[in-house]
Amino acid sequence: MLCTLRAAFAALALLSPLAAFADSCIWFSDDGVLSQVQTNSNAIALTVPLPHANALAxxxxxxxxxxxxxxxxxxYDANGDLQTRIELGAIDKKLGGADQLAVDPHDGSVWIAEHKQLIHLSSTGVKIGESPLNGPVRTIAIALDRSVWVLGNKQLWQFNAQGGLIATIDLHKLVTSAPKFLxxxxxGGRLWLAGEKRLTQINLKQxxxxxxxxxxxxNAAAVTVNPLTGEVWLAAERFLxxxxxxxxxxxxxxxxxxxISKAEQLAFDPASRALWVGGKESLSRFSDRGELIVTMLAKExxxxxxxxxxxxxxxLHLIRPPQDALTNNPQPTISYGYDATCNNQACGFEQSYFNSYSVAATLNQQPIGPFAFDGSTGQTSYVPGTRLPEGRNKLSAQAKDGFGLISSTVDDVFTIDTIAPKFLNVSPANGSVMTTPNISLTGVVDDVTAVVVLEGVGPATSTGIHGDTLSFSIPVILKPGLNTxxxxxxxxxxNTASQVIHITLSMNVVSLTVSSPVNGAVITEDSVLVTGTFKGPANTGISIGHVVAAQDGERFYAQVPLETGTNTLAVTATAPDGSTATQSLEVASTGANPIALHAEPHSGLAPLKVNFTVQSNTANTVSKIDADYNGDGSSDFSTTDPAAxxxxxxxAPGVYQARFKVTDSQNQVVEKTVAVVxxxxVKRDQELRAIWTQFTGALARGSKSEALAYLNGPAQAKYGPVFDVLGPYLNEIVASYSPPLRSLIATELAxxxxxxxxxxxKRLYFMYFVRGEDGVWRIESM
Incomplete structure (x- = not known):
């Protein structure tokens, strides 16, 4: 028979659609054997020999x-080991043949009844009480309030958890025949009584x-209740x-x-939420909706x-203030979420059950309340009527339902601090006038745990603790004029405190001087070399119209094409932040020179390969060319082939004046010079890496506007919305970047x-720097 049961349960484990419930089980006795069934796997876990069992609980x-x-x-414990065996005669000589058994789940104590007495035992089996009954006992049941209901012959008794009689209900006028089941x-506050072809409900609330x-x-053969829904189930011959x-x-x-031929036993399992039906020769499991899950044979x-x-x-669980919270609100809202568990699972109750809830709470060992319950959110809250003391506050609370059941105690400690930190000093002082753009805002505050933040930049990254004060330093770049x-x-x-500082930068961040040509010069060429000096921050660009000048230190060089006649040259220095300085001059061009010399390219990164062309713009042809490419006074190349x-x-990096001596077919000698920069x-690589470092630093600080300044126009339009979305994570993202790996550096692109x-x-991501028409390098894509 046991083999048949095990085979049936093994099949059930594979086919059952029910959700699994950890450590859930039931017990049943059959044919001299007590068996434990694990309901999550639907398999017999163990068996214990037991010749006869009147009741299980x-x-x-x-x-x-x-x-x-x-x-x-x-x-028996969960492993089927016998933990306690008590002879009924040792408890009371009249207890022989007792067949009513119930366990109080709140303390594990045991109630047994036989004939005209009700016995209460501790969880270890020690007798702790006895209550006489005025009549025989048919069945007993324990309510959520821990009271014990006893059904006699047309009589109901209710005892409290200590065995004291609470109430007696005479059933003679309520039922015709004596009910057998309770x-x-x-x-729902209801009692169900079942007897011969009659089911009776008593409303305890009314x-x-x-x-x-x-x-x-x-006739009813067995009765049970789904305790979550109040649905009563009964077996009546061939019907459920x-x-x-x-x-x-x-x-x-x-x-x-x-x-199933006939139902004789019935029990609802609230842990797995299943109905178990003992038939004449079978044991069946139904869902709480009455769907058959499995039937197995049982000998008896x-x-x-x-x-x-x-x-x-x-x-009850704490919502606010959170555990160990620090708040500057002297009257913080105290909120808890409330719920209930049924056999360690969510009950899923309607709000009506929670209407009986109350919260008993203390704040600094003084009672507080009342708490307001909000059924729509499942929260209960209390707002102190007066300011709470500065410093640590201790909170403790429990929830209690209408049955007197209480939750675990929820303890919380939170700290109230309403005193704002102070700036003890800040430098430069408000109203200062500076002559250099790169400065640091420094100072001291009186709270070593505080954070100093510069609006639009972010928190200070350079700080130091000195006793009970905190020093800070934040580097900034001043713009010309007033800076706030x-x-x-x-x-x-x-808690916050702020200080506004106005600092004026009185110097021009960007300046330039054109050395050549001079204003009003007449150029006997169709292009002119524009040179000069400039001052500005790193990555300052020099442009003359659409021509970007090459740079050597603080000097710039640009070969600018000219139209015949008057030309206006606007030479502009542009800083990365958009600051500019411009010098304009006019030159006149007489057109192309009879002997023209061109270099392509005029500038670039070392090593730089340059192609030179010599062209005669007259009827005379070129008969000889002597080239001094590096301008050191020595001829590097000589040829009589004008097509050579x-x-x-x-x-090597530097500025080279390439000199050419050109002889034409009339033996006229012309000397021409062209500058090659x-x-x-290596220096360009360092400059680009510095741009990347400044850009990622701005991202890490959350300074979107500063970061966008390092991108060109299309990149700003593309990545601006991206930075908005990734804002909270940019610091983490930037921290995950490796140092930039150089791939290619060209004149206009890197x-x-x-x-x-x-x-x-590991993933590889490419990024590109592009030199703009203003000569400033910016990030184009990444």
Whole structure:
């Protein structure tokens, strides 16, 4: 027989659609064996020899079981090991043959009844009370308020948890025949009594209301209640019936359609939320909606069923102030979320159950309240009427429901701090006038845990603790004219103090001087070399119209094409922040020179290969060319072939005056010079890396406007919205970048790559720098 049961349960484990419930089980006795079924796997976990069991009861906390036979009361643990065996005669000589057993899930104590007495035992089996009964006992049940209901012969008794009689209900006028079964709907406040072809409901909330009577098609053989919904289930011959609290039929199941001949045992398991039906030769499991899950053979049919007792536990969890919170609100809202668990699962109750909730709370050991309950949010709140003391405040609370069940205690400690930190000194002082753009805002505040923030930039990254003060330094770049800075100091409680500082930069950030040509010069060429000096921050660009000048230190060089006649040259120096300085001059061009010399390119990064061309713009032809490419006074190349290739590679950075002596077919000799500017690739690499560092630093500080200044126009339009979305994560993202890896640096374009760890993989991302028409390098894409 055990093999048959195990095979049935193994099949159930594979096919059952029910959700699994950890450590949930039931017990049943059949054919001299006590078996434990794990309801999450639907398999028999263990068996214990037990010749006969009058009753089984579980405490709802574990998978242990109490078993009662004619002579003994036994306690088996979850592993099936016998923990306690008590001879009934040792408790009371009149207890022989006791067949009523119930366990109080709140303290694990045991109630047994026989004939005319009710015995109360501790969780270890020690007798702690006895209550006499005025008549025989048919069944007993324990309510959520821990009271014990005892059904006698047309009489009901209610005892408190200490065994004291609370109430007696005479059933003679309420029922015609003596009921045999009792079931309690705790949440609905109703008692169900079942007898011969009659189901009777007593409304405990309205004792004066006439009982609800339901006629049954057959005699009731067993009764149980779904404690979460109040739906009462009963077995009547070949039918399994259920009724709602208003007496409406919910289910009517013909057991013969499922191969079950006759139901003799019935128990609702609140842990797995399943209905177990013991038939004449079978044990079946139904869902709480009456759907058959499995049926298995049992030789004699279960003599007794034991399911976990229904446990209901109010729950309370802290919402605000959070544990160990620091707040600057002297009257903070105190809020808790409330709920309930049923056998360690969410009950899913309607708000009506929670209407009976109350919260008992103390703040600094003084009672507070009342708490307001909001059913729409499941929260309860209290706002202190007066300021709470500065410093630590201790909060403790418990929830209590209408049955007197209480939640675990929720403790909280929070600190109130309403005193803002102060700036002790700030430098430069308000109203200062500076002559250099790169300065640092420095100062001291009186809170070592505070954060000093510069509006639009972010928190100070350079700080130091000196006793009970905090020093800070924030580098800034001044713009020409008036600069306004707002410094704020923020403590951990959210208290802030601010100080506005006005600083004026009296110098021009960008300046330039054109050395050549002079204003009004007449140029006998169709292009002119524009040179001069400039001052400005790193990455300052020089442009003359659409021509970007090459730079050597603080000098610039640009070969600018001219139109015949008057030309206006606007030479502009542009700083990365957009500041400019412009010098304009006019020159006149007589057009192309009879002998023209051109270099392509005029400038670039070392090593730089330059091609030169010499062209005669008259009828005379070129008969000889002597080239001094590096301008050191020595001839590097001489040819009488005017079509010869004139090419030279400059390997070292610098400015070279390439000199050419050209002889034409009339033996006229013309000397021509062209400037070649060879720029340092290492220096350019350092400048571009500095741009990247400044850009990522601005991102990390959350300064979107500053970061966008390092991008060109299209990149600003593309990445601006991206920075908005990624704002909270930019610091983390930037921190994951590797140093830039140089790939390519050209005159107008540079390519770099960074490595970033994403999802455990290293990924390579390319970024591009482009020199704009203003000569400033900016990031184009990444």
């Amino acid at each position: 579980m405490n709802g906390q574990d998978c242990g079981v109490w078993a009662l036979d004619n002579k003994s009361l036994m306690r 079931a309690i709907d705790n949440l 004792p004066g209301q006439p009982p609800l009577r339901i006629n049954l098609p057959h 019936l259920s009724y709602g609290r208003e007496g409406n039929v919910v289910s009517a199941i013909d057991l013969r359609a499922h191969g 049919g279960p003599q007794a069923l034991g399911v976990p007792a229904f446990t209901l536990t109010p729950s 800075f707002t410094l704020a100091v923020l403590d951990k409680a959210g 290739q004139l090419q030279f590679t400059y390997t 060879v720029e340092d690739a 390519e770099y790559a960074i490595v970033r760890q994403v999802g455990g993989e």
